[in-house]
Amino acid sequence: MIKPDAVQxxxxxxxxxxxxxxxxxxxxxxxxxxxxELLQQHYAERSFFPALMEYMGSGPVxxxxxxxxxxxxxxxxxxxxxNPANALPGTIRGDFSIQTGRNIIxxxxxxxxxxxxxxxxxxxx
Ligand code: UDP
Ligand code: MG
Numbered sequence: 001m002i003k004p005d006a007v008q009x010x011x012x013x014x015x016x017x018x019x020x021x022x023x024x025x026x027x028x029x030x031x032x033x034x035x036x037e038l039l040q041q042h043y044a045e046r047s048f049f050p051a052l053m054e055y056m057g058s059g060p061v062x063x064x065x066x067x068x069x070x071x072x073x074x075x076x077x078x079x080x081x082x083n084p085a086n087a088l089p090g091t092i093r094g095d096f097s098i099q100t101g102r103n104i105i106x107x108x109x110x111x112x113x114x115x116x117x118x119x120x121x122x123x124x125x
Pocket of ligand 1 (some may be wrong): 052081082100101105106107109
């Protein structure tokens with residue numbers, strides 16, 4: 001998911017391009033501003049952080065489903081560390097962000113998590 005700060009900064013194309021160039025396949029995409037209810041479900045164990053909820057709800061996001069061999073592991077490597085100060089140059093967070101509270105991209109951390117997150121973010125409403 002491309003977070004609100006990346007949308008606002010005009011990084012949507014750059015981020016999508018990296019996954020496309022790597023060879024992954026985009027199979028679903030949604031552009032909308034998530035409700036607090038959705039964010040609380042997504043960040044269940046972290047939803048007590050008001051700053052995180054405010055940040056993630058501050059504008060539209062781009063939620064995507066990417067498909068390909070080892071997509072979760074490779075996707076996490078392409079994103080870089082949670083704290084951009086630790087994210088290597090060449091990673092998305094390493095190249096375009098500075099601090100954890102504005103780290104521009106979310107990625108599922110396991111296939112099981114991805115399945116849950118896809119069901120949540122792409123639920124029919
Ligand atoms: N986060 C934060 N402060 C912290 C830890 C996490 O603001 O000290 C936010 C940050 O946006 C991060 C998200 O919470 O991306 C989820 O945290 P997680 O540890 O799952 O990192 P990620 O999987 O995004 O690398
Ligand atoms: Mg995580």
